Amino acid sequence: xxxxxxIVDDDEALRDNLQDILDEEGYQLVSAATCAQAVDFxxxxxxxxxxxxxxxxxxxGMNLLTxxxxxxxxxxxxxxxxxxxxxxxxxxxEMGAFHYLQKPVRPAxxxxxxxxxxxxxxxxEEKRLAEERLKESEExxxxxxxxxxxxxxxxxxxxxxxxxxxxxxxxxxxxxxDFLGRGDEELFGAKVAERTLETESRxxxxxxxxxxxxxxxxxxxxxxxxIKVPLADSSGKITGLCGFTxxxxxxxxxxxxxxxxxxxxxxxxxxxxxxxxxxxxxxxILGYSQILLMGRNSSDPDAxxxxxxxxxxxxxxxxxxxxxxxxxxxxxxxxxxxxNQVIKQVEKLLKxxxxxxxxxxxxxxxxxxxxxxxxxxxxQVLLNIGVNARDAMPDxxxxxxxxxxxxxxxxxxxxxxQEGTTDYVxxxxxxxxxxxSEEVMEHLFEPFFTTKxxxxxxxxxxxxxxxxxxxxxxxxxxxxxxxAGTTFQIYLPAITAAAQPETxxxxxxxQRGEGETVLVVDDEIFLxxxxxxxLSANGYHILTAASGEEALQLYHQERAKIAIILMDLIxxxxxxxxxxxxxxxxxxxxxxxxxxxxxxxxPGSDPVxxxxxxxxxxxxxxxxxxxxxxxxxxxxx
Numbered sequence: 001x002x003x004x005x006x007i008v009d010d011d012e013a014l015r016d017n018l019q020d021i022l023d024e025e026g027y028q029l030v031s032a033a034t035c036a037q038a039v040d041f042x043x044x045x046x047x048x049x050x051x052x053x054x055x056x057x058x059x060x061g062m063n064l065l066t067x068x069x070x071x072x073x074x075x076x077x078x079x080x081x082x083x084x085x086x087x088x089x090x091x092x093x094e095m096g097a098f099h100y101l102q103k104p105v106r107p108a109x110x111x112x113x114x115x116x117x118x119x120x121x122x123x124x125e126e127k128r129l130a131e132e133r134l135k136e137s138e139e140x141x142x143x144x145x146x147x148x149x150x151x152x153x154x155x156x157x158x159x160x161x162x163x164x165x166x167x168x169x170x171x172x173x174x175x176x177x178d179f180l181g182r183g184d185e186e187l188f189g190a191k192v193a194e195r196t197l198e199t200e201s202r203x204x205x206x207x208x209x210x211x212x213x214x215x216x217x218x219x220x221x222x223x224x225x226x227i228k229v230p231l232a233d234s235s236g237k238i239t240g241l242c243g244f245t246x247x248x249x250x251x252x253x254x255x256x257x258x259x260x261x262x263x264x265x266x267x268x269x270x271x272x273x274x275x276x277x278x279x280x281x282x283x284x285i286l287g288y289s290q291i292l293l294m295g296r297n298s299s300d301p302d303a304x305x306x307x308x309x310x311x312x313x314x315x316x317x318x319x320x321x322x323x324x325x326x327x328x329x330x331x332x333x334x335x336x337x338x339x340n341q342v343i344k345q346v347e348k349l350l351k352x353x354x355x356x357x358x359x360x361x362x363x364x365x366x367x368x369x370x371x372x373x374x375x376x377x378x379x380q381v382l383l384n385i386g387v388n389a390r391d392a393m394p395d396x397x398x399x400x401x402x403x404x405x406x407x408x409x410x411x412x413x414x415x416x417x418q419e420g421t422t423d424y425v426x427x428x429x430x431x432x433x434x435x436x437s438e439e440v441m442e443h444l445f446e447p448f449f450t451t452k453x454x455x456x457x458x459x460x461x462x463x464x465x466x467x468x469x470x471x472x473x474x475x476x477x478x479x480x481x482x483x484a485g486t487t488f489q490i491y492l493p494a495i496t497a498a499a500q501p502e503t504x505x506x507x508x509x510x511q512r513g514e515g516e517t518v519l520v521v522d523d524e525i526f527l528x529x530x531x532x533x534x535l536s537a538n539g540y541h542i543l544t545a546a547s548g549e550e551a552l553q554l555y556h557q558e559r560a561k562i563a564i565i566l567m568d569l570i571x572x573x574x575x576x577x578x579x580x581x582x583x584x585x586x587x588x589x590x591x592x593x594x595x596x597x598x599x600x601x602x603p604g605s606d607p608v609x610x611x612x613x614x615x616x617x618x619x620x621x622x623x624x625x626x627x628x629x630x631x632x633x634x635x636x637x
Contacts, residue, residue: 003118006030006047008038008064009080010057014103018051021107027114035059035067042071049117051101054081062095069096074124076117080105151245154231159183159200162240171222171247203228203241212248223248250415280524283619285313287530290622291537313619334372334472338499339425339492340364342375343401346382350399353387357396364403369425369494373472381465385429385488388462392433392486400430408491416475417491424474427490436480444478510623511630513539516563518629520544521551521579522595523571531566538626547571548579555583555590564633569596569609581608591632595620 005027007015015031022029030045032038035058042050050068054061065077079092082103092100098120099113145152151168155161161179169176174187185193199209212225226245230238289310296303347360354360382401389399406426408417417424436444445466469476473493480486518540520531528544535542543558545551548571555562565583569576576594583590592612609615613632616625 002028003049003114004028004030004045004047005049005051005114006032006038006041006045006075007051008032008035008056008061009051009053010034011053014105018105018110021110022114025111025114033057035064038064039067039071042068042075046072047075048121049114050075050077052077052079054079062092065092065095065097076121078113078117149246151243151247153179153243153245154240155200155243156240157204157238159197159204159241168245171245200228200241203230204238206230206238223252250411253415279618280527282313284526284530286310286619287534287622289313291533333374333376335375336370336495336497336499337373337375337378338368339371339373339378339403339427340366340368341499342378343382343403343427346379346386347401349379349383350386353383354390354399355396358390358393359398361398361400362402363400365405368403369405369423370497370499371425371472371492372495372497373492374468377468377472381468381490382429384462384465389429389431389433389486392431392435397432397485399432400428402428402430404428405494406491416477418473418493421473421493423494424491425494427492428487429490430485430487432485435482435484435486436478437482441478441480445476510538511627513626513629515539515541516633517541517543517558517561519551519554519558519562519565519567521546521548521565521567521571521576523547523568527568534622534625535629538622540629548574548576548582551579552582552586555586559587564591564593564613564629566593566595566629569594577606577608580612584608584611591635593629593632 003026005022007018007029008031009015010033012033015033019029019031030041030047032041033056035056038050038052041047052061052064052068056064061079061081065079068075068077076098077096078099078101079097080101080103098117101109101113145163145165148165148167151171152163152165153161153168154163160181160183162181164176164179168179172187179187183193184196195213199211203209208227208229210225210227212223224245225248226243228241228243231240231242232238289306293303293306293310296306343362343364347362350360386399393399404426406424407422408424413419413422445462466476469490469492475491477489478486479489513535518531518535520528520535520542521544522528522531523546525546528546532542532544543554543562545554548567551565551567555565567576567579571579574582576596580592580594583592593614593616594609594612595616595618613635614628616628
């Protein structure tokens with residue numbers, strides 16, 4: 001360390017003598033003869049020590065001492081005089097002098113004084129560095145505590161809070177000063193205090209305790225995970241504890257949603273498989289009913305019975321569509337839609353469905369944002385919820401349907417909604433009915449779950465609603481409790497386009513064949529026979545194959561005659577997809593119309609299936625199938 005000393009004395013001989021003494025000791029010296037010169041040198045050189053004569057030509061050493069303390073507070077001063085007395089020494093010490101030397105200054109006394117002064121400077125510097133390190137450590141600790149995403153708190157041995165961070169304040173809605181000096185009983189009540197006392201007493205005995213618990217905070221149930229560790233002083237004595245608490249409410253909600261989604265996906269896959277076989281059976285019922293009806297007029301006594309069979313089969317088809325809707329395998333036909341107009345249309349249907357003692361009230365925001373949705377499916381969601389509300393109000397009540405333009409907060413969007421959309425239409429349906437218990441709420445959107453009597457419901461209404469809303473990129477939730485009614489909230493992402501008006505599409509006449517040959521490929525014999533009967537009666541010549549392999553063989557033999565192939569997608573063996581691939585190798589322009597009872601989606605994302613000329617869903621309507629076949633046959637290439 002460089003040791004700089006300023007000597008201030010008007011006696012040049014004394015200054016030279018002192019310089020000789022101190023040079024030998026390795027000190028760096030600056031000499032001044034007056035107060036003014038000393039002040040100037042203090043500003044320029046910042047000496048660590050100043051040896052001041054008590055009497056100087058332009059002022060006293062006492063006044064110079066005061067000036068130096070102001071200019072260079074770290075400089076340590078000692079006074080020198082030949083006229084020393086006790087009063088002067090005391091006054092100098094009171095003014096901040098480190099020591100008082102009597103002239104003539106003895107070298108040993110001077111060197112000893114300087115050693116003590118620089119030891120003091122060293123101690124002072126070490127203290128300053130220690131204080132800086134302590135301050136830096138405290139700043140780091142404060143930064144960590146205040147920026148942490150977990151709640152952090154300290155307690156003393158009486159389990160009173162001594163420190164809390166901002167997250168702790170935010171979670172409990174209290175200020176830091178509300179915590180300090182208080183315990184859990186004062187803040188949260190006796191129940192919470194009793195629960196924490198057991199675990200925190202163990203921590204004060206030296207244990208590290210980790211736990212997860214549910215607490216009521218701000219009138220809601222929150223899940224917290226906490227770790228508490230003992231704090232000890234340098235002797236090892238425990239002086240308190242430190243706690244880290246994380247709010248896991250959103251995490252647990254996400255986990256529950258993931259489990260629900262996985263469960264729904266599994267059941268949806270099962271539903272899709274069931275619907276495939278079910279649709280094949282319905283195809284036969286519907287198809288033969290339509291064939292028989294085509295040969296009878298309305299006065300035929302069997303026509304009414306056949307129409308009832310057709311209606312029953314159609315209702316079964318709708319049930320299958322609900323299964324597929326739950327499994328989110330429904331073909332969406334979205335367009336810009338005004339939700340308010342959909343609600344007004346459904347209101348008319350509900351008024352014909354529910355008893356008059358139930359009042360329907362619309363609270364619709366105008367103008368409402370546009371959504372990109374399939375209006376038919378939205379109507380189905382509203383009808384399903386409306387019918388459930390009717391059943392929950394057997395003695396009458398009120399059904400309120402409301403809309404609003406909303407911008408959910410970031411956390412809600414992160415947990416429940418899709419990325420990239422900020423504005424939503426919120427559809428709220430509230431009834432004043434009996435409400436539901438927590439046990440019922442846990443299974444609310446599961447297919448086939450119902451609290452109704454046998455024969456009064458399929459348990460698919462809300463499962464279908466769930467599938468439709470999720471398929472639209474939205475979110476559906478429900479709040480209910482026994483005796484307090486039920487509220488459904490549906491969020492649908494908004495778009496900027498204007499809603500499209502409704503248009504009526506007139507029914508087209510039956511389009512018959514002109515003697516073309518159709519190759520029907522299906523592994524179910526009754527479906528092949530049905531297709532033969534349906535198409536033969538409407539101007540087509542029919543060939544049939546029970547598998548993809550058989551279809552390829554027939555196509556090789558009869559390629560010149562075959563105008564179009566009607567092929568099932570799901571078959572044993574090579575299946576419809578691989579058969580299509582082989583047919584395309586033989587003839588890239590082959591006209592294949594794919595049919596399936598498994599999915600309602602157009603196969604536009606599959607690089608093989610997209611090369612088919614069309615897709616038709618089982619059970620197909622005879623009129624629609626004939627029209628589609630004419631379109632494919634008429635298409636060139």
